[in-house]
Each structure stands twice: as structure tokens, then as C-alpha cells.
Amino acid sequence: MENNPLIVGLRESGITVTAQRIAICRWLYDKHTHPTAAEVHGALQDLFPTMSLATVYNTLNLLEQHNLIYFVDLNLDGIKRYDVHSRRHINFVCKFCGKIIDVYDETLMNTVKKAME
Numbered sequence: 001m002e003n004n005p006l007i008v009g010l011r012e013s014g015i016t017v018t019a020q021r022i023a024i025c026r027w028l029y030d031k032h033t034h035p036t037a038a039e040v041h042g043a044l045q046d047l048f049p050t051m052s053l054a055t056v057y058n059t060l061n062l063l064e065q066h067n068l069i070y071f072v073d074l075n076l077d078g079i080k081r082y083d084v085h086s087r088r089h090i091n092f093v094c095k096f097c098g099k100i101i102d103v104y105d106e107t108l109m110n111t112v113k114k115a116m117e
Contacts (some may be wrong), residue, residue, distance in 0.1 A: 003106070004029050009068040019102050020044075034072050034081040034091065034100045044096045072100075 001010055006025035010017050017031055028035070035043075039058045060082055063069040072083045072091060081090070085102060092101050 006063060006068050009066055010062070015062065015066070017099050019057055020048055021059050021062075023047055024056060025063070028063075028069065028082070028084045032085075032102070034083050036079045036081055038079075 003041075004025055005019060006029055010021065010025070024040060027040060027043055029106055031038075037053060037060055040060070041051070041053045044051060044056075060069065064071055065097045066080070068084075069113075070083045072081045078115075083102075088100070090105075090108065093099070094101075
């Protein structure tokens with residue numbers, strides 16, 4: 001039985017779950033990054049050499065439309081990035097290397113929320 005919530009979510013929504021969609025969902029869920037469509041595409045090229053970048057974009061958009069992943073606007077490079085983990089958190093970006101990390105600290109999140117009001 002499948003335990004990947006992205007795949008389960010697609011099936012529960014009545015979406016056809018193809019081998020390429022399964023691969024994209026598994027890759028997204030197993031990585032703790034905030035990838036772009038191009039990064040997902042590049043990571044899966046060996047497994048699916050004929051998969052187009054459009055297929056990746058379409059799958060990411062489908063997952064986003066069903067609230068299974070989320071668009072993250074980090075104002076880094078103008079490129080759309082995605083976040084799989086829906087638990088409330090803050091995204092921190094390293095100014096030096098560009099790495100994005102999720103921080104799950106309630107006190108810090110409340111402090112940031114208050115500062116933004």
C-alpha cells in the first residue's frame with residue numbers, strides 16, 4: 001500500500017497516477033528541499049529520459065491545485081519553488097549558499113508573525 005501522501009492525494013482526487021507522476025511525487029516527498037521544476041526534471045532524467053519539462057510543470061501545478069504541495073515565493077531568483085511539507089514552518093535562506101531550510105519553532109514563528117503585522 002502506498003504511503004506517499006502526494007500519490008494518495010492524487011488518487012483520492014480521482015487523478016490518473018502515471019509512472020512519471022509517481023516518480024515526481026516520490027522524489028518530492030523524499031527530498032527535504034524546495035526544488036524548482038527544472039531541478040525535479042534534472043533529478044529524474046536518468047529514470048525517465050523522455051519525460052519533458054512540461055510534464056514536470058503540469059504535475060507540480062496539479063499537486064499545487066490540490067493543495068498537496070505549495071508554491072514558495074522566496075524572492076531569490078524569480079524562479080518558482082515548491083514546498084512539500086505542509087506543517088507550519090518558516091523558510092530560512094542562507095545569504096551565502098542559497099540553501100533553504102525549514103524551521104519549526106513556534107516561538108520564532110509567532111515572533112516573525114508579530115513583526116510582520
